[in-house]
Amino acid sequence: MEKVGIGLIGSQFISTIHAESIKKVANAEILAVMSPTPGHASAFAEKHQIPHHFTKLEVMLAMDEIQMIVIGAPNYLHCEITCKAAAAGKHVVVEKPLAMNLEEADLMIDTCKKAGVKLMYAEELCFTPKYVRLKGLLDEGALGRPIILKQSEKHDGPHAAHFWDVERSGGGVTMDMGCHAFQFFRWLNKNNPVKSVYAHMQTSVHGDKTIGDDNAIIIVEFENGVTGIAEESWTKLGGMDDRAEIHGSEGVAYADVLQGNSIQTYSTKGVGYAVEKAGNTIGWSFTMYEEIWNYGFPQEFEHFVDCVLNDKDPLVTGEDGRAVLEIIYAAYASAGSGKKVELPFKPSVKKPYKLWKK
Known part of the structure; x- marks a missing residue:
């Protein structure tokens, strides 16, 4: 079975939800987690049995096996991380809200389009x-x-x-x-x-x-x-x-x-x-x-993984996040x-x- 390799960015509350949800998706595999705070990524990786952990984003993005990254970082970092991930050829899932302002939202949308990657907006409702x-x-x-x-x-x-x-x-x-x-x-x-x-x-x-x-x-x-x-x-x-x-x-x-x-x-x-x-x-x-199932998180990630595997348009997009x-x-x-x-x-x-x- 073909699986989408996933890298998580963040190691706190929402990234725990992401990890537990993705574990329930048959076509997905979490390969790495990244957090700049010393010790956070390694502890998270051990807890969730993730094979790789990093403190530098660029190192994780260099992994060819990763096709999709999930951003669970604070709002003010969403735009920077999205643009770097898109430049590395990774599909991107961004937690709400999409960005700090409309200029950042437009940059994220344009950067992902030019890179030919999907920008997916994580609205579990x-x-x-x-x-x-x-x-x-x-x-x-x-x-x-x-x-x-x-x-x-x-x-x-x-x-x-x-x-x-x-x-x-x-x-x-x-x-x-x-x-x-x-x-x-x-x-x-x-x-x-x-x-x-x-x-x-x-x-x-x-x-x-x-x-x-x-x-x-x-x-x-x-x-x-x-x-x-x-x-x-x-x-x-x-x-x-x-x-x-x-x-x-x-x-x-x-x-x-x-x-x-x-x-x-x-x-x-x-x-x-x-x-x-x-x-x-x-x-x-x-x-x-x-x-987690009751809130729709596994269903959300099953959909996003399917979009990557089968080149489908996501239900919730970067344009939705901008709106x-x-x-x-x-x-x-x-x-x-x-x-x-x-x-x-x-x-x-x-x-x-x-x-x-x-």
Whole structure:
């Protein structure tokens, strides 16, 4: 069986999810992991039985056996790594958000096109089983014409320090989690163009850690009249909360990724998850089984590997990542001005949060 050789970039939370997910893909093999922090890559490689580990990107990219790299590095490194990987002839999977700004996004897209490699955008909500079924209900006409789309993702804050630092992340919870909702809406609505964005943001709990937004409500208006409502929070205790709704002209559907597919749990110590404890789970929480599959990560990587093996177009592309980034920019601009922002939007700053915190 032909397998796609994969190199992982990063050795923390999201790269653990990548590693565990790729292990479930028959046509894939993780050959190497790279992290510039001494000891991180070697420990990660030992834990996940990966044959090679590196502290220098260029050394890993020189491996001919690697066909695809997966970027789990902080946001501000996505563009540089993508361009180097493309120059080395590697297909690229980039974790959300695609880049820090639209200029970087355009450079990544153009560089990968010129190099003849695929730029794939890792948005797992397009592969999450409950959400795939939700979209199926819409596509088959069971709900009629879509009117309102809703998606919310909430927990008590990010797992790595760079998310709190807006200079390295580009923004707060809207940058970190709003990106999920925006691509989710675009996917449900068949990539209909976005007409306008209106957002309200606050730093309500974590002001001692960040100047970024830790709560946000964003309204996305599409040209075909569909409205998307995103609710994002870094202030919700008790573990992850991830749910969506479709309100149509002939029906309504609700999907909760965790409840109904989990074990209601009370613990005085907190619950350990398959990958890593998801937020503060002391007290009541929802304990996941098959957590990674339930979120669609193995399905996502099975698709990306198939795209490389059989030269298929990915479901979620660099262009999709750029479109999401434009919506993120418009959201921060709206929160900063208190007004609805029309698209297309051409920002004048390199980091989205600066349109809100001026």
